[in-house]
Amino acid sequence: ILNVEQSPQSLHVQEGDSTNFTCSFPSSNFYALHWYRWETAKSPEALFVMTLNGDEKKKGRISATLNTKEGYSYLYIKGSQPEDSATYLCALVRLSGGGADGLTFGKGTHLIIQP
Amino acid sequence: NAGVTQTPKFQVLKTGQSMTLQCAQDMNHEYMSWYRQDPGMGLRLIHYSVGAGITDQGEVPNGYNVSRSTTEDFPLRLLSAAPSQTSVYFCASSYSGRARGYTFGSGTRLTVV
Numbered sequence: 001i002l003n004v005e006q007s008p009q010s011l012h013v014q015e016g017d018s019t020n021f022t023c024s025f026p027s028s029n030f031y032a033l034h035w036y037r038w039e040t041a042k043s044p045e046a047l048f049v050m051t052l053n054g055d056e057k058k059k060g061r062i063s064a065t066l067n068t069k070e071g072y073s074y075l076y077i078k079g080s081q082p083e084d085s086a087t088y089l090c091a092l093v094r095l096s097g098g099g100a101d102g103l104t105f106g107k108g109t110h111l112i113i114q115p
Numbered sequence: 116n117a118g119v120t121q122t123p124k125f126q127v128l129k130t131g132q133s134m135t136l137q138c139a140q141d142m143n144h145e146y147m148s149w150y151r152q153d154p155g156m157g158l159r160l161i162h163y164s165v166g167a168g169i170t171d172q173g174e175v176p177n178g179y180n181v182s183r184s185t186t187e188d189f190p191l192r193l194l195s196a197a198p199s200q201t202s203v204y205f206c207a208s209s210y211s212g213r214a215r216g217y218t219f220g221s222g223t224r225l226t227v228v
Contacts, residue, residue: 002174032213043205044158046216089158093212100212102148102163102173107156 002026004092006106013080014114020076021109023090027071031100032093035064035075038108039086047075047088080113087111117141121206121220128196128227136191136223138206146209147189148217151175151202158205164189165212196227 005024013019025033032051036044048057050066050073057064061078077084087110091103122137140147148163160173162181170181178200180192189208193200203224207217 034216036216043219043221044207044217046218049214049216051213091158096171099165100146101171102146102160102212103150103158103207103217104160104174105150105158 002092002094002104004090004104004106006088006090006109008109009107010110010112012112012114015080015082017080018076018078019080019111020074021088021111023073023075023106025071025073025090025092025106027068029094029096030068030071030092031095033066033068033073034091034093034103035073036089036091037086038089044089075109077111080111082113082115085111085113119206119208119218119220121204121223123223124221125224126226128193128225130196130198130227132196134193134196136193136204136206136225138189138191138220139187140189140208140218141187142208142210142218143186144208144210144218145186146212146217147183148173148207149179149181149189149191150205150207152205152222153202161191161204193225198227201225201227 035047038044053068055066087108091105149161150158164170164183206220209217
């Protein structure tokens with residue numbers, strides 16, 4: 001069983017503050033690292049797919065970095081807004097005999113932005 | 116509308132019954148997979164497929180069966196439902212596991228009594 005770990009489990013942040021959280025994963029057979037945003041009563045939505053060591057991706061106020069050698073990724077949110085409240089999931093894709101396997105998810109970081 | 120369609124949205128089964136959760140996508144995605152969501156456990160991979168005719172097991176495959184006869188459809192079969200299979204099930208598809216993120220269906224909430 002793969003261990004994809006996310007920390008912290010939950011986070012309360014004041015509106016306007018910046019925040020970040022961590023995803024750690026085993027680095028063997030690495031293929032890709034995904035980040036998803038999951039709002040209550042909705043389905044997960046893809047934020048980023050990262051494949052190369054040192055990758056940095058950005059979408060608006062949200063950015064992510066990847067270190068495949070040491071097995072971690074950071075997600076950053078700059079100037080948090082109430083609409084950023086959600087659970088943020090990372091998921092690992094590894095190489096397998098058929099090419100790539102499905103997503104192995106961490107348990108997520110539940111982010112609450114307080115006005 | 117393009118996307119991943121799951122049916123039914125809700126289902127109640129009696130222990131021992133069998134049923135099929137349907138998943139269809141119209142985006143010509145090769146990669147499809149099934150997940151279950153349980154409190155405190157997050158999303159766990161049940162089965163996945165990298166193309167028509169190719170399937171493989173994920174983390175929690177026991178009690179479930181899949182087949183992929185077409186690119187569009189990836190049904191999940193519960194062979195003999197057990198209360199431990201009470202969960203929310205999500206189907207997802209992607210162009211590839213590396214280039215694009217997965218698109219998720221809206222989920223099926225299954226209760227086994």
